[in-house]
Amino acid sequence: MPWRNEPDPYKIWVSEIMLQQTRVDQATPYFRNFISLFPTVYDLAKAEQQEVLKAWEGLGYYSRARNLHSAAKRVVEDHDGKLPETYDEIIKLKGIGPYTAAAVTSIAFNKPNAVVDGNVIRVLTRYFGIEEDTRSTKTRNKVQEFADKLIAEDRPGDFNQALMELGSEVCKPSSPDCMNCPVQSGCVASKMAKTDIIPYKSPAKKKPHHVIGVGVIEDENGKLLIALRPEDAMLGGLWEFPGGKQKEGEEIQNTVERELKEELGVEVKAYKELMSLKHTYSHFSITMHAWFCKLISGTPTPNESQEVRWVQRDELERYPFPKANKVLTQRLTGEEQD
Numbered sequence: 001m002p003w004r005n006e007p008d009p010y011k012i013w014v015s016e017i018m019l020q021q022t023r024v025d026q027a028t029p030y031f032r033n034f035i036s037l038f039p040t041v042y043d044l045a046k047a048e049q050q051e052v053l054k055a056w057e058g059l060g061y062y063s064r065a066r067n068l069h070s071a072a073k074r075v076v077e078d079h080d081g082k083l084p085e086t087y088d089e090i091i092k093l094k095g096i097g098p099y100t101a102a103a104v105t106s107i108a109f110n111k112p113n114a115v116v117d118g119n120v121i122r123v124l125t126r127y128f129g130i131e132e133d134t135r136s137t138k139t140r141n142k143v144q145e146f147a148d149k150l151i152a153e154d155r156p157g158d159f160n161q162a163l164m165e166l167g168s169e170v171c172k173p174s175s176p177d178c179m180n181c182p183v184q185s186g187c188v189a190s191k192m193a194k195t196d197i198i199p200y201k202s203p204a205k206k207k208p209h210h211v212i213g214v215g216v217i218e219d220e221n222g223k224l225l226i227a228l229r230p231e232d233a234m235l236g237g238l239w240e241f242p243g244g245k246q247k248e249g250e251e252i253q254n255t256v257e258r259e260l261k262e263e264l265g266v267e268v269k270a271y272k273e274l275m276s277l278k279h280t281y282s283h284f285s286i287t288m289h290a291w292f293c294k295l296i297s298g299t300p301t302p303n304e305s306q307e308v309r310w311v312q313r314d315e316l317e318r319y320p321f322p323k324a325n326k327v328l329t330q331r332l333t334g335e336e337q338d
């Protein structure tokens with residue numbers, strides 16, 4: 001991990017934001033690239049949001065990038081470029097919740113704030129024999145209380161990282177290596193042979209599935225129309241091909257035509273399917289159908305986006321797109337329209 005033994009609080013902060021919803025192996029190349037583009041908080045603060053989102057493209061949960069960018073500006077403007085050192089101050093920054101506040105202040109500034117992530121929950125529920133549902137806030141608060149009591153005052157950063165690593169390397173979800181675990185002598189789940197039922201997590205609710213129709217409009221100069229998603233929406237600040245959800249009983253071509261009329265105020269004819277793909281987000285999944293469209297009448301206006309823009313196919317690469325749309329842009333740059 002490139003951030004291990006990193007003394008720079010800014011880099012620790014970036015790494016912790018990336019790791020919020022991303023595995024270490026996925027985050028590592030993004031971290032290296034991000035730091036090479038924005039080596040200091042000043043570089044990040046003065047960057048354009050589009051540059052930041054481009055560096056985040058493919059990592060998902062883009063509000064992390066937008067919040068990190070806006071918090072960097074605040075650190076430069078209000079804190080003279082230095083990350084606040086206390087939990088109460090740092091948690092006021094956008095995108096920093098209890099977990100990140102505890103992780104950054106303990107690792108960067110040696111403050112005794114205990115972090116509780118999935119690994120810590122697994123280790124502590126097993127160690128103390130906590131059998132309640134770990135999906136509930138009550139159980140998570142209970143685990144936090146145990147962690148707060150346990151944290152080593154002299155080396156809190158090391159303590160936090162050690163506990164998380166114990167969870168990821170030894171106390172694994174299935175087949176924990178209890179024989180080689182340094183805390184085995186006091187572990188309730190190991191003694192009671194309950195490691196297969198602790199931690200308990202109630203079944204997740206089924207994710208809804210949506211069918212989406214999007215339109216690819218090409219003008220007489222070969223330019224394609226893309227739209228900038230609203231700043232405060234999911235995937236805000238990223239570009240996409242306009243479209244939306246299919247209504248019950250609606251043909252997908254009609255979805256595309258209706259959505260483009262609503263979003264752009266134009267009449268189009270969806271005449272050929274380009275591709276379809278499935279994608280899963282954290283709370284729902286989609287099947288996206290992309291159709292080539294002919295502009296029949298009207299001038300595209302951004303009724304439901306920040307901006308619309310006509311771009312050449314070879315310019316698509318410059319814009320940050322969410323994952324499903326990225327697949328679409330790759331298909332478009334590799335395949336000519338009939």
Ligand code: SF4
Pocket residue numbers: 123126127170171172176177178179181182183184185187188189190195
């Ligand atoms: Fe996890 Fe086993 Fe160690 Fe207990 S003894 S903390 S179950 S690895």
